[in-house]
Amino acid sequence: MSSAKTSDEAAPGEVKAKTRRKPRRRRRAVDRPDPNAESALQRRLGYEFRDRALLHEALTHRSLTNENPRLAPRDNERLEFLGDAIIGYVAAALLFERFPDADEGELTQRRADLVCERSLAILAREIGLGDALRLGKGEIRTGGRENPRLLASALEAVIGAIRLDGGSGIAFEIAQDLFEPHLLDFSPGAFDYKSRLQYRAQAELGETPYYALVDSSGPEHNRVFEVSVFIGDRAVAKGEGRNKLRAEQCAAKNALEIFGDLSVKEEHGP
Helix, strand or coil, X not given: CCCCCCXXXXXXXXXXXXXXXXXXXXXXXXXXXXXXXXXXXXXXXXXXXXXXXXHHHHCECHXXXXXXXXXXXXXXXXXXXXXXXXXXXXXXXXXXXXXXXXXXXXXHHHHHHHCXXXXXXXXXXXXXXXXXXXXXHHHHHCCHHHCXXXXXXHHHHHHHHHHHHHCHHXXXXXXXXXXXXXXXXXXXXXXXXXXXXXXXHHHHHCCCCEEEEEEXXXXXXXXXXEEEEEECCEEEEEEEECCHXXXXXXXXXXXXXXXXXXXXXXXXXX
16 A cells, blocks of 8 residues: 655655755845954053053044933043044143244144144054944944044043043153154144145146135034135135144145145136
8 A cells, every 4th residue: 555645755756956045145244343352552651551441432523422322321422522622732741841942833833733623533544443443334344443533532532441441640641652753743734725726826727725614513622624725716625623723724735635726727817
């Protein structure tokens, strides 16, 4: 007596259909900070945080707080405000001692060069700060770990966090150790794009550039200014910064990048 055919058995002449498994969805790789980056950062700073929560806050950009407030309830903007004040004081004190014959105007310019966004970003890269940043997905996709503004802000926030974790003395000492080797590297003219633009505009076009504030946004302690630079009656470029001087320098830098095209157009017409 033949046994009944089960549902899994193929009838004569039939080919058994293969059961297709649904392909597994690959988990999207997420660009996370290097797990060792925080430890490496502390080694380079020569300081180990007693309260790691302060370090985490200093490294947290608001993009992550906006995307995941449970993971990152506080961003680093308040610490940035505190660190900015400490860095400004340390820079002023270092320059006052290093250049005893400099007048107020020169010291002011040197301090602006020393604490400008680009200088701070360079220092942040030296200590590997970008690898430790806590960013939202949008900032990660757009290269936030190398963004000069984010790096500069995070460096200020880290100094502010050290002040709260270890006191004023250690915060001043670490800031001094960071900046002192660069007192001459970040000298006036190194990043003085305004002077370079003025020289070229006057020499080649017979015009003196001038700057106009276009917009300002953000909270009072973390304003972002947008400035346009004009040559003659023409708006040539825009720039942003956390104060008007930085915004003007950024606008001048952007203008210099297109200045060659500008001079050709002025000489030969459209």
